[in-house]
Amino acid sequence: MLTIRDIAREAGVSTATVSRVLNDLQSVTEETRRKVLETVNRLGYRPNGLARSLSTKRTGTMGLIISDITNPFFPEIARGVEDVLNAYGYNVILCNTDGHAEKEAAYIRLLVEKRVDGIIFASVRTDKSDLSDLDANGIPWVLAGRTLPGIDRDCVVVDNILGAYQATQHLLQLGHRRIGYVSGPFHVSVNMERLEGFRQATSGYGLNASELPIVEADFKQAGGYAAALRLLGPQSDLTALFVANDLMAIGVLEAAHDLAIQVPEDLAVVGFDDIPLAALHTIQLTTVAQPKYEIGAVAARMLLDKIDRVNTDGDRSSAKVILTPKLQVRRTSGADLSPQIGRQPATVPDAEK
Amino acid sequence: MLTIRDIAREAGVSTATVSRVLNDLQSVTEETRRKVLETVNRLGYRPNGLARSLSTKRTGTMGLIISDITNPFFPEIARGVEDVLNAYGYNVILCNTDGHAEKEAAYIRLLVEKRVDGIIFASVRTDKSDLSDLDANGIPWVLAGRTLPGIDRDCVVVDNILGAYQATQHLLQLGHRRIGYVSGPFHVSVNMERLEGFRQATSGYGLNASELPIVEADFKQAGGYAAALRLLGPQSDLTALFVANDLMAIGVLEAAHDLAIQVPEDLAVVGFDDIPLAALHTIQLTTVAQPKYEIGAVAARMLLDKIDRVNTDGDRSSAKVILTPKLQVRRTSGADLSPQIGRQPATVPDAEK
DNA sequence: TTGTACGCGTTATCAC
DNA sequence: GTGATAACGCGTACAA
Numbered sequence: 001m002l003t004i005r006d007i008a009r010e011a012g013v014s015t016a017t018v019s020r021v022l023n024d025l026q027s028v029t030e031e032t033r034r035k036v037l038e039t040v041n042r043l044g045y046r047p048n049g050l051a052r053s054l055s056t057k058r059t060g061t062m063g064l065i066i067s068d069i070t071n072p073f074f075p076e077i078a079r080g081v082e083d084v085l086n087a088y089g090y091n092v093i094l095c096n097t098d099g100h101a102e103k104e105a106a107y108i109r110l111l112v113e114k115r116v117d118g119i120i121f122a123s124v125r126t127d128k129s130d131l132s133d134l135d136a137n138g139i140p141w142v143l144a145g146r147t148l149p150g151i152d153r154d155c156v157v158v159d160n161i162l163g164a165y166q167a168t169q170h171l172l173q174l175g176h177r178r179i180g181y182v183s184g185p186f187h188v189s190v191n192m193e194r195l196e197g198f199r200q201a202t203s204g205y206g207l208n209a210s211e212l213p214i215v216e217a218d219f220k221q222a223g224g225y226a227a228a229l230r231l232l233g234p235q236s237d238l239t240a241l242f243v244a245n246d247l248m249a250i251g252v253l254e255a256a257h258d259l260a261i262q263v264p265e266d267l268a269v270v271g272f273d274d275i276p277l278a279a280l281h282t283i284q285l286t287t288v289a290q291p292k293y294e295i296g297a298v299a300a301r302m303l304l305d306k307i308d309r310v311n312t313d314g315d316r317s318s319a320k321v322i323l324t325p326k327l328q329v330r331r332t333s334g335a336d337l338s339p340q341i342g343r344q345p346a347t348v349p350d351a352e353k
Numbered sequence: 354m355l356t357i358r359d360i361a362r363e364a365g366v367s368t369a370t371v372s373r374v375l376n377d378l379q380s381v382t383e384e385t386r387r388k389v390l391e392t393v394n395r396l397g398y399r400p401n402g403l404a405r406s407l408s409t410k411r412t413g414t415m416g417l418i419i420s421d422i423t424n425p426f427f428p429e430i431a432r433g434v435e436d437v438l439n440a441y442g443y444n445v446i447l448c449n450t451d452g453h454a455e456k457e458a459a460y461i462r463l464l465v466e467k468r469v470d471g472i473i474f475a476s477v478r479t480d481k482s483d484l485s486d487l488d489a490n491g492i493p494w495v496l497a498g499r500t501l502p503g504i505d506r507d508c509v510v511v512d513n514i515l516g517a518y519q520a521t522q523h524l525l526q527l528g529h530r531r532i533g534y535v536s537g538p539f540h541v542s543v544n545m546e547r548l549e550g551f552r553q554a555t556s557g558y559g560l561n562a563s564e565l566p567i568v569e570a571d572f573k574q575a576g577g578y579a580a581a582l583r584l585l586g587p588q589s590d591l592t593a594l595f596v597a598n599d600l601m602a603i604g605v606l607e608a609a610h611d612l613a614i615q616v617p618e619d620l621a622v623v624g625f626d627d628i629p630l631a632a633l634h635t636i637q638l639t640t641v642a643q644p645k646y647e648i649g650a651v652a653a654r655m656l657l658d659k660i661d662r663v664n665t666d667g668d669r670s671s672a673k674v675i676l677t678p679k680l681q682v683r684r685t686s687g688a689d690l691s692p693q694i695g696r697q698p699a700t701v702p703d704a705e706k
Numbered sequence: 707t708t709g710t711a712c713g714c715g716t717t718a719t720c721a722c
Numbered sequence: 723g724t725g726a727t728a729a730c731g732c733g734t735a736c737a738a
Contacts, residue, residue, distance in 0.1 A: 001490060001491065003730090003731055003732085004731065004732060004733095005731080005732095013708075013709085014708065014709045014710075015709090015710095015731090015732080015733090016708070016709060016710080016733085016734075017707085017708060017709075019732070019733060019734080020707095020708090020733095020734095023733085025734095027707050027708085028707075028708085029707065029708090032707085032708085044486075044489065044490075046462070046465050046466055046490065047466055047731085047732075048407075048466070048468060048730085048731050048732065049466040049467045049468060049732095050403050050406050050407045050412070050467070050468055050730085050731075050732090051407055051714085051730070051731035051732040051733085052466075052731080052732055052733075053403050053714095053732090054401075054403045054404055054407055054713095054714045054715065054716090054730090054731080054732075054733095055713080055714055055731085055732050055733045055734085056714090056732085056733070057714080059403070059467075060463075060467075061446070061467070064447075068432070069422065069428045069431050069432055069435075070428040070429055070432050070629075072425070072428075074428075075422045075423040075425075075427075075428055076423055078422050078447070079421070079422055079423050079449065082422075082447065082449055083449075086449075089463075091446045091448075091463055091464075091467065092446065092447055093414070093444045093445065093446055093447075094417075094431070094435065094445055094446075094447040095444075096432065096435055096436075096439075109399070110413075110442075110444055111444075112399050113399055113400055113401070113402040113405075114402045114403070114412075114413075114414070114444065115401060115402060115403055133397075136397065137354060137399065138354065250633065253633075253634075253635070254633065254634060257634045257635075258634075276423075277630045277633075280603065280606075280607065280630075280635075280636070281606075281607060281610045281611075282606070282610075282633075282635040282636055283633070283635055283636075356714090356715055356716090357715065357716065358715080366724080366725085367724065367725045367726070368715090368716080368717095368725090368726095369717085369718085369724070369725060369726080369727090370723085370724060370725075372716070372717060372718085373723095373724090376717085379723085380723050380724085381723070381724085382723065382724090385723085385724085400715085400716075401714085401715050401716065402716095403714085403715075403716085404714070404715030404716035404717085404730085405715080405716050405717070406716085406730095407714090407715080407716070407717090407729095407730045407731065407732090408715085408716045408717040408718080408729080408730055409716080409717065409718095409730090410730080
């Protein structure tokens, strides 16, 4: 592949001049400028970014760490990240960790070796030591859609406690008292927060949250399906389920169907995230909406800011941005059925089918 | 950040020896080996991949170019690509082009400058000149889920013509004769092929394909919705729609619902792709299944092969892999309704609701 | 305005 | 087995 020296020789100038033209710096005669650009185009020269990065100490590449891009929650976040970063000339390396700590650690090591300019963590699980490792190496990072215990900066999240509180209260106001919680992995922060919101809301209604059934699952559709089978057995008295994310809620709906349980007549279901398919008329999942694209976009801007600040003054931390979740009331919570749950036919779209 | 020289000095050896230990090459005494590794771990040294790549001429990074990761068709492909490449120590740079030629060209330039070891194209549109540009620069590439006119190598695809043929024939066998085609962008190869399959099947039944309505849309849900509104106006006599991809088919279903058209009783719908939500019991979209994950995985392996071959002998091309699509018959085509279309109530799941 | 020469952090080719 | 040292391709003081 051609080098800057080839261009310099061909154009009859020095490599320094070629470099100046390519990065349009300072003083270069329009004459020589033309000459250089002409040979560059004629020969199809492409600068070697590796050499450039080695010299400038910036790569124009960022890492994006998520759990699994096939989870419908993540593509929009990734898109928000990508759009913003790409507008500033950055590329994004995508990393699927499946929530495995080892996979994540391995990715981080690779990203550090590739000297990415920054990393966005949207995966559910991250070791705090990994982050201090990055700090030690001077690589800025940002958390998107999640927090970490003991860290209340450099992250953009929705208020999960509030969202879960609203969702649960919605069910309570509809008259439900026997409400189950389909949980994500217990130790994951977003799940802990949503569980906390669930607890606050139920105890606000004088219920003992510890008496309400909670089943741990994995944030995936199949996990939600399995959890629902366990919760909705023959002797179940549950009339509603709050599910920690939409993907599991979809699994719950599938399970309810297979168990011949009518939603929302016999069972109200509320999810979290508002993934695209939740709004389809055949699904109409009541859920807590997160601004996914915005979470990604804001996180990206925050990261860019942080990089700027590292390069100027020494300040390395950003504020914490908390976005507000919004309860999207749709069919599956049976809001139109209240106050007598499960007694009268639903008057919602599709009900007459 | 620490350099190999720091380690060499601290361990009392030369940089060459440190390098040998790190890449466990040749002859190094167990003694010195231990000593080097100890200081590496103690000081937390991370090799600079840029410098390494500059020297070795490989980056361990690949580019993946797609249209839009929020289109449910792509996450599984991306996952297949990522899983395989990551197993071989590669990272993946994700590029969303939205089908814009300029965006794609800009991405390719960036990827070339970063000296990625290879590129996978899963986007719908690619300029042939871009590819020859890559060839000129010695960067291997592979096409995934699509072809390019005049190129029948280095790609993995399903037989789109066959898939579309089967889908259309399915509708014809159910008795439909007035079938519309909701098209993707006309110039996109996969769409052209599916249209071709549609034409072959209809003319096989003595129909004049040119008399059947075809509306061009954009492969997105909103586009499918809009196309359906145009096709299903008051004076429409269509009893079935073959839709070029599932995402648009979802839009068609939404439109049908808003127009109070019953699916499948009044309108049969068949899509293409078999995205995850097509299988949900509330959707049950009849569609042509593509093995998306496999397409990504096979493309990744093909790219790895191609890279290997470039490094050994000079052969730079791979074969063309054609995977077989599979018609997934579900509710929306009303297979259980035949032969009298639209006369009797459906006896499909959910019908008694 | 332009050119020379060194540094960026590795790997690889020599000697020893 | 180990150590100098020249690439790798670019940016950039410094000098001219």
